[in-house]
Amino acid sequence: MSDTTMQAALGQQLMARLDDAARHSQPGPGVTRLFCSDEHRAVLELIADWMRQAGLSPELDASGNLVGRNERARQGERTLIMGSHQDTVAEGGKYDGMLGVALPLQALQALKEAGTELPYGVEVVAFGDEEGTRFQSTLIGSRALAGTFDPESLNARDADGVTLGEALKAFGGNPQEIPHLARRPEAVIGFVEVHIEQGPVLEQRDHALGVVTALTGIERHRMVVMGKAGHAGTTPMPGRRDALVGAAEMVVEADRILNATDDLVGVVGKLEVRPNAVNVIPAEVNFTLELRSPHTGLREQGRREVLEACQRLAQARGLELSSERTYQAEGVDCADWLVEALEQACRGCEEPAERMFSGAGHDGLAMHGLTDIGMLFVRCRDGLSHHPDEAISVEDAGRATQVLMRFLTDLGKDARSRR
Template sequence: MTLPSLGSPDRIAAAARRVMNRCDELARVSAADQGIERVYLSAEHARVNRLAAEWMRELGMRTRQDAAGNQLGRLDVLDPSGAVISDAPALLIGSHLDTVPDAGRYDGIVGVLMGLEIVRLLRVPAGDSDSAWRSPFPFAIEVVAFSDEEGTRFGKALLGSSAVAGLWNDDWWALTDAAGTTLRQAFLEFGLDPGRIGEAARRPDSLVGYLEAHIEQGPELDRRGEALAVVSSIASARRFQLVVEGEARHAGGTPYDMRRDALLGASEAALAIERICRTEHHIIGTVGQFEAFPGAVNIVPGETHFSLDLRGEFDGERDRVFDEISRELDGIMGRRGLRWRSREVHNAAAVMCAPLLQDVVREGIGATGAPGASDPATIFSRAGHDAMTIGAITDVGMLFLRNPDGISHHPDEAVSAADVAAGIRALAESVVLLGHERR
């Protein structure tokens, strides 16, 4: 299969400029007066879905918003007579359009927009007319804009892709946002029918695989001076809410040998977590929340609550580290006359990218001629992505783009037009290679 137009540097540079301009356009769709904020089932969600659908239709794609609020466009496979093969499997390409509060403009968004440019590069005319288009492969190409990867509004991430993967949990309907609106009510207000959520689920035999391009949410590519990387896996993760119990007493009247200070015990625990994860294991441990009670300036803290986020490349190593942390906390609390307990609030297994999709992404990067392309970096993703849930129903592959200084979930996150152009070229080549594999 040869696609001569794919190699046109001017065409790919124009595609990258279009991605960058559309990232700017989507950044203006925000619930916040300052910064970017787009949450699930909001007016901003509806607006960006409409924009994405408009851009999909411009490319000759059939569009639909599914039962979970995800926006999809499909470039069909046609039979020799020109009729749509409606049951042809599809290669999904995409990411998400929702954001965290005070977000950057590229996390997730760049992956959706790059997917559209892949369609623009690879589509071929349907017959003699240039007004209709089809997929040149034995599979359709679908671009998906997932609706709730971040979990900002209801505190539960990956809702949109979970519905597509058939992993919806009816307990989620009772989730509430900061205003007390339930997820069920938000569905109704958005115009979706909670009773039809199962219609968003895809069958494994309806998919060829899933490819996602994403900015790296870390500095490794920037430090290597390389534009692109193959993603090997998405980190396993466990999250806990921990409570340290001591005794609240008068700060002035209680001597040190009688204090059971829950804040100091929790502080020592947080430092132990850093030491164990940073110096003894390749596991990322983060204490992101910390609150002491009763919280008065003149009272020894009697109780402290804090969070623990553990991430690692492999589930077993992550679990062994938590066991070691637990033993360390037993020792700390025993010495200080304190008690501690934990409640697990999240557990996600590592998701390995499929070997074939890693290979085609690697070869696609190699075709770009960018620095490091001949032997591109292979990186495991320490952040979660929609590919984690889609991996339950089909093979997944990911491509990372350099993010200067590695900053993300922040207005300063960045990607260059040159790197986006390299990423578009690499991902398009990857799809072509996959097309060869499927013939």
């Protein structure tokens, strides 16, 4: 079989598997598959079958991850961990997360069928919860493996009042056993994730693949603007303390600052107005501010500039502004040796792969606390993600699978996998 024919076959089989996984979704547009849901349970049966075909033994762990291990991993040899998350945002796409589960299993199955035995342990993980859609919790499964799981997160509740701990027990997990899932750093070679880019850079460069150098740091703030309600028809315009007008100016100023700063992005993604009546001057506005950058100092500088500007705007209109940081995760660098190894695999498959950073968070943010991390991006159409129209091509799916196969076989020749 020629390389081109093999690439096409790999791509077609991978896309078929991703289509099968997407069927396990709540009704409605796109894919909605939440942590510890019926859809989660159903898709794990499918993934477990892929694992067995790849020569791995699947097992549901205490935190809701499905983990597949080859014989060497089960015997305690040093192990390369690969994988991504199975959960989605509401009405998301087929490929965010699931690509990083299906593709390494496809690559391992192809190597097995070719008679290639890897001289190190391999573990593929379908992480249970990365998006945080159901419980507003993130990286539950990867934090469990990294040994940084916070037991307090078990008390988080979904919209129906069910706690994360209760849902895990019903799903077959065991919250009390989660601390025992932590891997020993000396037993792990590294962690590698394949993921759609979720941005337009690869498409603009006309490249199928990219090698990630760093994962972005993220922080989120809850902003509260307090003004004074009044009759919209009888209160003169001068002197009004309109919280919504003030908040609107803050959003525009935040956007200006972000546009003027390289490697810093952000968004005001949620906004609530009170009393939210057609003929009442808004008295209170709550909005979220999210900032992202792979450079901690740059993100902190951007935060200071945005918050100081918002305070100035509030004072100018006689408004009160308070802010509370609700989430923070520091950016992390990918290991140089994994970046270089993925680049070498791309070159070996005659695929250009420029270095780039990820503007999204991934399970690697947690896994970095355990081991070296590496990441391979796959081009997505229009840079679209978290959307029903999220798409990759059959050709790119095949290219990425071949590159990962090359990476895995090259790693077997590298002393790092045997130290």
